[in-house]
Amino acid sequence: MLTRIQSDARYVQIIGQTAFLCWGILFLGWQEIASSMFIALVSCLSIQGLAIMFGGAPVHSLRSALITGLGLSLLLRVNDPLLMLLAAALAIGQKFLLRWRGYHFWNPANFAIAILVFFSDDAWVSPAQWGQAIGILVLIFFIGVVILRQIHRWDTALIYMTTISILVIIRFQWYLDWDFSVTIHQLTTGSFWLYSLFMITDPMSTPQNKGWRRMWAIGLAGLTFYIQFFMFIPTAAVWSLFLMTPCVPFINEWTKEKKFSWIK
Amino acid sequence: MKNVLMFIGMAFGLFFFKNSWCFCGFYVAKADATLFNNKSEVILVRNGTYTVITMGSDFQGDVKDFAMVVPVPVVLKQSDIAVVDRGIFDRLDAYSAPRLTEYYDENLCQQRWIEKEEMLAYPSVSEAQSRMANELTEKDNYHVTIEAQYTVGEYDILLLSATESEGLKHWLTDNGYKIPAKAERVLQPYIKSNMKFFVVKVNLNELKKAGFTTLRPIQIRFDHPKFMLPIRLGMANSNGTQDMLVYAFTPTGRVECTNYRTVKMPTDRKIPLFIQNDFGSFYKNVFDRAYEREGKNCVFLEYAWNVTPSWGGMKCDPCVGPPPMNQDFVQAGVNWNQWNAPSSVFFTRLHVRYDQAHFPMDLQFQSTPNTEHFQARYVITHPAPVYDGFNCEWGQTYLVELHDRRRLECEEWFSLTGAGKETGYAYISEFDHYLHQIPSHWRNEVEEHYELPIKTKKGSIWPESMAVQWSGSSIENQRKWLWLLGMLSFVSVFIFFSNRKLK
Numbered sequence: 001m002l003t004r005i006q007s008d009a010r011y012v013q014i015i016g017q018t019a020f021l022c023w024g025i026l027f028l029g030w031q032e033i034a035s036s037m038f039i040a041l042v043s044c045l046s047i048q049g050l051a052i053m054f055g056g057a058p059v060h061s062l063r064s065a066l067i068t069g070l071g072l073s074l075l076l077r078v079n080d081p082l083l084m085l086l087a088a089a090l091a092i093g094q095k096f097l098l099r100w101r102g103y104h105f106w107n108p109a110n111f112a113i114a115i116l117v118f119f120s121d122d123a124w125v126s127p128a129q130w131g132q133a134i135g136i137l138v139l140i141f142f143i144g145v146v147i148l149r150q151i152h153r154w155d156t157a158l159i160y161m162t163t164i165s166i167l168v169i170i171r172f173q174w175y176l177d178w179d180f181s182v183t184i185h186q187l188t189t190g191s192f193w194l195y196s197l198f199m200i201t202d203p204m205s206t207p208q209n210k211g212w213r214r215m216w217a218i219g220l221a222g223l224t225f226y227i228q229f230f231m232f233i234p235t236a237a238v239w240s241l242f243l244m245t246p247c248v249p250f251i252n253e254w255t256k257e258k259k260f261s262w263i264k
Numbered sequence: 265m266k267n268v269l270m271f272i273g274m275a276f277g278l279f280f281f282k283n284s285w286c287f288c289g290f291y292v293a294k295a296d297a298t299l300f301n302n303k304s305e306v307i308l309v310r311n312g313t314y315t316v317i318t319m320g321s322d323f324q325g326d327v328k329d330f331a332m333v334v335p336v337p338v339v340l341k342q343s344d345i346a347v348v349d350r351g352i353f354d355r356l357d358a359y360s361a362p363r364l365t366e367y368y369d370e371n372l373c374q375q376r377w378i379e380k381e382e383m384l385a386y387p388s389v390s391e392a393q394s395r396m397a398n399e400l401t402e403k404d405n406y407h408v409t410i411e412a413q414y415t416v417g418e419y420d421i422l423l424l425s426a427t428e429s430e431g432l433k434h435w436l437t438d439n440g441y442k443i444p445a446k447a448e449r450v451l452q453p454y455i456k457s458n459m460k461f462f463v464v465k466v467n468l469n470e471l472k473k474a475g476f477t478t479l480r481p482i483q484i485r486f487d488h489p490k491f492m493l494p495i496r497l498g499m500a501n502s503n504g505t506q507d508m509l510v511y512a513f514t515p516t517g518r519v520e521c522t523n524y525r526t527v528k529m530p531t532d533r534k535i536p537l538f539i540q541n542d543f544g545s546f547y548k549n550v551f552d553r554a555y556e557r558e559g560k561n562c563v564f565l566e567y568a569w570n571v572t573p574s575w576g577g578m579k580c581d582p583c584v585g586p587p588p589m590n591q592d593f594v595q596a597g598v599n600w601n602q603w604n605a606p607s608s609v610f611f612t613r614l615h616v617r618y619d620q621a622h623f624p625m626d627l628q629f630q631s632t633p634n635t636e637h638f639q640a641r642y643v644i645t646h647p648a649p650v651y652d653g654f655n656c657e658w659g660q661t662y663l664v665e666l667h668d669r670r671r672l673e674c675e676e677w678f679s680l681t682g683a684g685k686e687t688g689y690a691y692i693s694e695f696d697h698y699l700h701q702i703p704s705h706w707r708n709e710v711e712e713h714y715e716l717p718i719k720t721k722k723g724s725i726w727p728e729s730m731a732v733q734w735s736g737s738s739i740e741n742q743r744k745w746l747w748l749l750g751m752l753s754f755v756s757v758f759i760f761f762s763n764r765k766l767k
Contacts, residue, residue, distance in 0.1 A: 011759055011762075014755055014758070014759065015755070015759075018751060018752065018755045021751055022748055022751060022752065025744055025747050025748050025751070026744065026748065028525075029528065030747075031743045031744045031746075031747045034743075034747045041754070060762070062758075062762065063762060066755075066758060077632075077634065079517075079633060079634065079635055079636070120633075121516065121633050122633050123633065124630075124632040124633055124634060126520060126522075126526075126632070127522050127523075127630075128520070128521055128522050128523055128524055128525050128526065129525065130525075131524070131525035131559070131561070131562070132559075132561065133559070172453075175456060176452075176453040176456045176457055177449075177452045177453055177456060178453045178624075179449075179624060181624035182624045182625050184624070185523070185624045185625050186625075189523075231489060232489040232490050232491070233489075234522035234523075234628065234630050235630075
């Protein structure tokens with residue numbers, strides 16, 4: 001079992017996201033929205049299953065589909081659980097329909113969330129759902145470190161978080177002259193950590209080239225910061241990632257780096 | 265297809281909520297805003313980026329000492345400022361307050377007896393009564409600009425912009441505004457974020473002319489993407505906690521906080537009958553305990569409902585007060601629900617207790633499309649009338665159930681409030697003397713007299729069905745563990761069967 005888990009970083013990702021879901025069920029009352037989570041997981045797997053049967057996708061891609069389903073469950077909130085079916089269709093469909101030279105343009109879960117929140121009147125994201133509990137931060141941190149080591153994307157997360165931290169300190173601590181507790185409050189939200197360690201580090205939608213990837217992470221952090229604190233949109237991370245990932249296939253094509261493979 | 269799935273969902277719901285009540289209780293009491301000291305009330309209306317904030321003040325001192333400084337994102341025009349009737353706060357509070365509902369048990373022995381006696385009408389239990397100009401002046405030494413100056417109602421209003429907090433503080437104190445000593449440090453960030461200061465003082469002549477003795481709420485409206493309530497300024501000189509009730513209206517759905525967790529108050533709990541005598545202080549204890557348990561840095565949801573006047577659905581159960589009318593919405597600043605184009609109005613009531621240590625930032629909000637209804641509701645159940653005793657098989661079973669239920673009610677009370685240790689055994693055993701035989705599972709309890717558990721619980725303590733002997737686990741907990749187990753086994757099975765050779 002352990003060797004199997006080590007063979008593919010997605011296993012750790014699945015275990016990690018399941019742990020966060022369990023946290024939500026245990027402490028945040030998510031048993032109330034369990035039906036929409038269930039639909040998200042099942043529909044992501046079934047749609048990917050269809051793609052495997054009729055589109056020739058590899059069987060192991062089911063793992064990616066499960067990660068997408070877990071991502072939707074963790075982040076997207078809907079009025080009608082059936083909307084999760086649409087979210088799953090958008091997320092998985094986009095991977096197969098919007099492709100360019102072997103790369104898809106968006107992180108599947110992020111794409112579905114952005115499209116649904118923007119176009120539908122029944123979906124939203126709750127950025128404060130995790131609160132500031134130290135327990136969830138420790139959990140996110142440790143699982144994050146294990147995964148990022150395995151997929152060699154720790155640099156993206158580190159640079160993204162550092163850039164945001166520096167910008168927050170400059171703006172809130174140094175320029176606006178707020179108390180230090182404001183900076184701490186901004187930087188210890190569960191959503192920020194979860195996004196930094198899990199969402200933006202998807203190796204399929206970050207540049208393969210190291211230098212470019214680091215530059216890209218800085219740009220992403222800057223854009224997130226701008227949307228959140230100058231356009232006053234609390235769900236900034238969703239929108240900045242949505243705007244920044246489409247340039248990744250072009251960067252990859254230009255730098256001619258080898259495509260990332262999940263399987264060792 | 266949708267209907268089919270909805271039906272299955274409903275069946276699941278029934279399975280999990282076997283013990284839920286039908287909507288037919290009576291409303292008996294409410295826990296309104298007057299319970300909390302140091303409280304303020306705010307009505308927030310948000311439509312896109314258009315925001316209306318109505319600030320209710322419960323200012324107790326001499327009106328000539330009243331002054332208020334509120335940071336606002338833009339310079340307001342005179343037409344953007346209004347004074348509204350205080351009554352709207354009372355109506356919204358009364359309508360959305362946490363409520364106590366009562367239900368009545370029937371005496372089925374009595375019913376049989378009545379049948380035997382061939383009486384046509386027996387006393388219906390449901391008969392039980394329901395108690396139911398803009399001058400622009402720069403003062404060099406202060407670096408403060410008066411962007412605008414108005415008199416609205418009984419208030420003199422200034423809109424200031426400043427470049428440094430020291431100057432603003434001096435300007436305010438020199439012009440007779442009493443500013444807390446530590447306010448300067450808090451003013452600075454607002455100045456730097458280019459916010460303006462909405463400064464209010466009472467115009468005594470206007471007040472005399474209008475004939476009011478108390479101050480009316482002030483309403484401001486502006487168009488700006490910022491959706492927040494500045495609470496830091498009010499905390500500058502206060503070490504204690506303050507309560508704030510936010511009545512929010514949007515065309516889409518619930519309002520939730522984006523920088524603090526929004527938590528639902530415990531709801532639909534059965535509590536002992538005698539709580540109806542003092543429901544107010546009971547709810548206050550429930551709130552205190554929820555506040556402590558959630559880490560003192562949460563915003564609590566007390567009510568969320570679609571209150572569109574033209575909407576035909578049920579607006580509350582039970583209704584604590586008359587629902588807000590169109591004119592209430594207009595007064596609150598709801599501008600999208602016109603007679604010619606009615607659209608939906610969603611009402612959210614949030615309760616936040618804040619202090620300096622746990623709320624380092626101003627409250628920021630977002631309006632979500634979440635239209636799930638919610639109310640903080642507690643239930644009492646009256647025992648069946650005794651009549652000629654419970655001398656039938658059903659009656660004897662009922663008495664055992666009643667005893668067990670009352671014990672659970674006491675434990676629920678304890679788990680909700682952490683109080684109630686002093687509950688007498690008298691309430692639990694009130695009807696025991698009608699029993700012909702003490703059931704075996706009470707033996708220890710009766711001998712030693714019943715005591716509440718040592719530790720209070722977080723969730724509801726009610727078992728899934730009252731017919732089952734009390735197992736100590738709750739519906740909420742059972743569902744929680746069920747989903748948890750389901751999740752874990754789903755993922756384990758996935759990993760176990762995920763076949764590497766098929767790559």
